[in-house]
Amino acid sequence: VYSNASALVRLLKSRGLTVPDSEKAERYLEFIGYYRLSAYMYPLLQLPKEQHHYKPEASFDQVMMMYRFDKKLRMLIFNEIEKIEVAVRSTIVNIGCEQSGNPFWITAPNNFIDSVKFDRTMDLIKAELHRSREDFIVHFKQKYSNTYPPAWILAEVLPFGVVMNVYRNIKSLKTKKQIANK
DSSP states (O other): OOOOHHHHHHHHHHTTOBOSOHHHHHHHHHHTOHHHHHHHHGGGBOSSGGGOOBOTTOBHHHHHHHHHHHHHHHHHHHHHHHHHHHHHHHHHHHHHHHHHTOTTGGGOGGGBSOHHHHHHHHHHHHHHHHHOOOHHHHHHHHHOOOSSOOHHHHHHHSOHHHHHHHHHHBSOHHHHHHHHHO
């Protein structure tokens, strides 16, 4: 049920949550949202939690401290995950090109085990190329007559899950092992 921020602050106070600065809490509830912040309020509830009464020392400042910590941790983790994703994409593309001797190996069916999976991957590739407004894709379409760009360009527009499907479907065990070792 939707409530305005001042009503939510009154509700939280009535349940025993200390709110040192009501106006500040109202702004946080308005711009972050009660539902998002409720995940950080949950650990501060007394047992049984279904009664929605807060522990005596629970405060809105603690809620915000946990929210900020979680946000910073998430940003750090996503930054590191992005580095890994970029390295995996690059490794698959580079070793695939090197081992096959073909910069278009991702779109060549003879490089893959399962033709049904390959066809699904190609459908996804076509959809991503059609949807993409990236400058490098627009440039490629304008300058070259190839149906598909080289693997290193494709890998930049494909969702990571599709790149991983490409890897799983690679026919050459030697190529897969070399990618995995890298």
